[in-house]
């Protein structure tokens with residue numbers, strides 16, 4: 001195994017290894033570590049002197065939790081953000097030493113595990129703060145906590161208008177170190193920034209608590225990718241980029257003020273070829289039939305891989321540098337493509353996301369066909385699709 005393969009192993013478990021290259025299914029996701037590195041550096045430059053917390057939840061937006069965390073650690077990320085306890089524990093078990101904030105809600109019974117694995121907790125109510133305090137006391141330790149303020153998301157966190165009592169309570173916890181305080185934008189990716197500015201003002205008002213009591217401000221953070229692109233006032237001490245790190249812009253409404261490029265390519269190969277007669281419908285439900293004699297190729301990718309069934313009869317793929325329509329219902333593990341009277345052969349590469357020749361298919365294209373957002377496309381590429389890591393992760397920004 002190459003040093004790179006050892007450092008960036010297939011994750012989660014896949015049968016693939018360098019030696020088995022020829023026998024694994026040809027459907028695979030390729031992650032360009034150099035693109036990730038360059039994206040990280042571009043974000044870091046844009047927000048400096050604020051620090052950067054790459055968001056690695058949901059298998060690093062489909063890019064592979066552990067390899068992306070290793071790369072971010074190597075690049076000197078200041079903090080890592082995940083959604084759930086298990087993601088944090090896995091990173092610790094895999095040797096990640098960078099501070100990790102678990103952004104999601106917690107149950108009291110989980111607190112000892114947070115402490116055991118040196119994970120930072122998001123405290124989202126007085127009750128949870130007290131549970132953390134008690135668990136830390138029982139273990140003879142101090143829990144590192146970031147207080148979650150709800151400024152308009154109505155998800156987790158204490159409402160901005162009730163935050164004073166929450167912050168007061170935090171000062172009384174002897175076994176809690178309030179390292180940070182944060183909030184989250186609901187609409188930073190929308191054309192109109194009015195509600196985001198309102199959320200920002202609410203957060204700033206909450207922070208005045210510390211000033212009024214002459215207490216040092218904890219580490220403050222609020223900016224997701226969209227806010228990084230367009231709301232420098234929201235950078236505070238740390239920013240939390242998710243989608244932008246992976247080279248995808250959060251929405252078409254957001255100005256592209258940081259240059260990033262997609263790190264993920266999704267490919268497969270033609271596994272079958274047949275000629276289909278006019279009037280002979282294709283796939284489940286017979287939702288599509290050719291008008292004339294045509295060539296249909298089968299590609300071993302389906303909704304079981306995260307290629308959404310909702311894209312049936314809308315999606316396109318690239319074969320031999322040309323775009324072709326996917327036809328008939330997308331099955332769990334296979335789908336059909338109409339190549340008309342062009343040529344394609346078993347083994348030909350099929351690009352689902354990425355470029356081939358002059359043509360490119362983007363995550364945004366898939367999102368439009370599936371009537372969803374790029375986030376959902378990326379996070380749904382199933383773990384049975386092997387991830388292959390390319391590039392050394394140094395990136396072009398590092399003086400190559």
Ligand SMILES: Cc1ncc(COP(=O)(O)O)c(C=O)c1O
Nearest residue numbers: 055103184224225240241242243
């Ligand atoms: C609390 C929190 N911070 C940051 C992010 C990153 O968001 P984005 O991918 O839009 O940058 C998320 C993702 O939803 C989040 O939930």
